[in-house]
Amino acid sequence: MNRLAGLVLCGLCAAMGQDISPVPGVFDPKALKFGLPRPVQLPAVVDFVLPNGMRLLLIENRELPLVHGVALIRAGGLFDPPGEAGLAALTGMAMRSAGARGRSGEQLDQALEDLAASVESQAGDDYAQVSFSSPAGSAGKALEIFRDVITAPDFQQERIDLDKAALRDAIARRNGDLQELASRELSALVYGRESPHGQHVDAGSVARITRARVIAFHRRYYTPANVILAITGDFQPEELKAEIANLFSGWSHAGEALPAFPPVRQVPQPGIFLAAAKGHSRTTFSIGRLGGLRSDRDCAALELAAGILAGTGGARLSRRFRTHSSDSAVSAAWNPRHSYPGLFEISGATASGSTTQTLRAAQEELRKLQTTGVSAGELEYARQRVLHSFVFQFDTPPNTLRQVALYEYYGYPRDFISQYQKAVAAVTRADIARVAKQFLKPEDLTIVIAGSPETFGEPLNALGLPVSPAGFFVHAEASSAANATPPNAAPAAQLTTAPAAPLNTASAAQFTTVPAAPPNTAPAAQFTTAPAALPRSAAAAPLTAAPGALALELLHRVQEAVGGAEKLAAVKDYFQTCEFKMSTGAGGMTAKQTNRWAGPSYYRQESEMPIGKIAAYSDGTTGWLVTPQGKTGLPPALLKQIQGDLFRSFFQFLSSDRMPGRTVTSVAPGVIEISDGQSNSARLTIDEATGLPLKQTYTQLQPSGPPSTVEEVYGAWMAVSGIKVPSRITISQNGRKFADVTVTEHRINTGLSPKDLSKWP
Incomplete structure (x- = not known):
């Protein structure tokens, strides 16, 4: 019996009143005692500086015949020129997609597929990265492609145009996500709408980016001295060092001296900023303020405070809404950054009639953190949750490699994770009260709301904060939103559902x-x-x-x-x-x-x-x-x-x-x-x-070959929160049975947040 089936069987036995207590003489799992997780043990790192100025970090790992690598480049959206937000992102996309050293993106795809390898590139806000993964036996050829993507991208115009179109499509879909819009507006208000940290990519800025600007950005920031290359896997360090030095020996472009990342100039904007969405039955909100650095002394205490407020399980706001049968979903996080202060944010959604009540509840719980403090149980639950989350940052060689490279990139000590674990373990109840008083004052928070104010039940000004218009408009007729869209404009394109099928x-x-x-x-x-x-x-x-x-x-x-x-x-x-x-x-x-x-x-x-x-x-x-x-x-x-x-x-x-x-x-x-x-x-x-669906039929593109006709036949309907869903599906392809699927558990409206889903395993 597999583990999942065993858990389901235990649940059924309990439901039928069966005695599933431990059998005498058999190990009782309830006797297990769990202490604090062991400190993360980082592997030995061999550090070199190549003749061209590029730093090389090597971590030998012979467990599997694989090699993984990541190059971190001091580039990113914070260096986007005014009016060209998205230049770093487009450069990162086109380096891989638009060909390199005379080979098209499609030819690179085929070459990597033949090697069972991958090379990917992208850019964030304060760094860009190019990564590769390959079997050890074909690592040499994969590294050649990896080098070409970094040093000699062709930036073919046709593919740049496609990448720009993809960015525009992403922007259109983003503008249909009210939670994303509220969080984006919060960022713009807290950092300053014109600051590099508060500006956001839009269709206009993407349209202004030319191939010449992409080439110039790459030449400006992608230089050997601006790169940290970290590699882990099945290799001999001295041999790989010589190979890398030889591979990159022809890349000696020095470039100009790079400026420092722009500093954050806090622009406090306490108050409520409302995007009226007439006719909407739910209100979306984002509440926050400027956060801090991961290296700050109080970061650990603030992370635990956010978890106690609205983390998972028995967090205060979640428990409060559940007790009062409120149709609200909320999460909170202290999101520190490594190179500049991040954001503290409480985000979620609630029934329109509960809007003011929900926001008041958030204010009250913040004040309670300052005045009545937290219980020992609350603190320990939050502490264990954070301490046990670290394992997922170091659970595989590629994950460990990335963390090691990031610490080097940001100038953090290599044992920073151990230092932070100790800081989390040392947080006291007094620390939670202290940081709440200093950093989490309700009157200092910026609140962004998208909803229908005529149905809030109680006016927003009852919260004691000024109310102003938000910087984005919600089109009520189509439930879609667009940044600064006038009321008579067409609604933005909207993609508003989850990926449906299991992943091929x-x-x-x-x-x-x-x-x-x-x-x-x-x-x-x-x-x-x-x-x-x-x-x-x-x-x-x-x-x-x-x-x-x-x-x-x-x-x-x-x-x-x-x-x-x-x-x-x-x-x-x-x-x-x-x-x-x-x-x-x-x-x-x-x-x-x-x-x-x-x-x-x-x-x-x-x-x-x-x-x-x-x-x-x-x-x-x-x-x-x-x-x-x-x-x-x-x-x-x-x-x-x-x-x-x-x-x-x-x-x-x-x-x-x-x-x-x-x-x-x-x-x-x-x-x-x-x-x-x-x-x-x-x-x-x-x-x-019955009126129930019998089957769904559609045509699906395949990775290769002609499209297939797929049929899904539904059966064994079950009720989940008052909605009937099929618990058995038979899938056929081109008239031939392909698979049977049985749903063993299904829950809806559990309070899942996008941030929870996006965390690396």
Whole structure:
């Protein structure tokens, strides 16, 4: 019996009143005692400076015949010139996608696939990185491609144009996420809208970036003395040092002296900033202030204070809302940065009528941290949660390598993690009260709200803070938002569902050895959820029904059969476990999967397969993939699958009459077809007797070869929070059975946050 099945069986036994107490003479798991986790033991690092000025860090690890590397470059969005926000990000994308040393991006893809290797590049706000992963036997050739991407990118215009289009699409989708907009506005207010830390990439700034500017940015910042290259794996350090020195010997561009990163000039903006969203049934909010550095003396205490306030489990705000049956989801985090002060942020959403009440609750709990303090149990729970989280930063050689490289990059001591563990272990209840009084004063906080003020139940000024307009506009008619969009402008494009299907990890052969599988090989996708939507009215998204209103009538019948349109629209997150078994003809493989989604488009899937554990995350536009071979950005083929599954996800699909731009038509008796005008479409066959969906049929692109016709047949319906969902799915591809999927657990509206889902495993 596998571990998951065992846990489910225990739960069933308990429910039936069975005695599952320990058998005499058999080990009692309750006798286990857990102390503090052991300090993280960092591996030995060999440090070199190459003749061209590049630093090289080597960590020998002979456990597996693999080699991983990451180059950190002192570049990033903080160096974007005024009016060209996105230049660093576009440069990081195009270095890999737009070819290098005479080979196109597609040719690089093929060469890496032949080596079972990967090379990825990207840029954040205060550093850029290029990484590689390869079997030890082909590491030499992979390193040559890695070098070319760093030192000799071609920046082909055609691919730069495609990357710019991808950025614009990401911006459009981002503008449909109210939580993202609220957090972005908070950042702009706290750091200053015109500061490098507060500015954000928009379509206008991307349009102004030319190929010449990308080339100039690369030449300015990508120089040998500006690079720290760290490598771990199966090699002999002295031999690899000589190989790297030889590989990069022709790269000696000195460049100009680099400026320091721009300092943060705090612009306190206490008060409430409201983006009115008339007709919205829920309010989204982001509350915060300037945070601090990871190296600050009080960082550990502040991280624990945030966890006590609104972390996981029994955190104060979560417990308070649960006790009062409040329809609120909230999280809090002290988000320190290594090179500049981060943000303290409380974010979440609540029913519109509870808006002022929810915000007042946050203020009251902050004051209680200062006055009544915290209990020993609360402190210890938060402490254990933080201490045990460190293991995930150092659980694999690539993760350990990245942390070592980051400490070197930021000038932190190599044993910083050990120092921070000790600091967390030493935090006292008095420390929590002290830092709360000093840093977490309710009257000093900036509050950003997107909601319908006429339904708040109590005016916002009852909170004792001035109320001003926010710097973004929410288009009520389409429930989408756009930064500084005038009321008469068209609503921004919106992608608002979670990736629907389990991830076809076989589509990236260079990352994993999973047998090739047809798309949508896991059912979890079919239970993704729709974000809050408008009540059905004349203001809803345009809908076409043909012939007549038959299509709309059929869709409404399905909505009522599964529990009602309003319940579908109220789902904000879900957690699901399932067992997946491929048919004998498809390989006979079995897998266990955990799928989590948080609105509007954050999705994470973790799979236990015969080859090991695989985890993937996406926000709908980007993401990452972790396999037994290492960690990488989400491959394009896999990202494309996720984006298609966003369209087909169960709750989202059934709410298509509320989704902007979707068209619903009746194509046969009991069959409707839904499309979005962007090449996505699927058919839903409806049970005439019950109104429940019988199956979903669609065409799925494959990593190679012609598209496939996929059919998913639903059965064994179960109720989850008043909504019927299928617990058994049979998947067929091109008329042949591919897999059976059984859902073992399904929960919705559990309070999952995007930040929880995006954490590296």
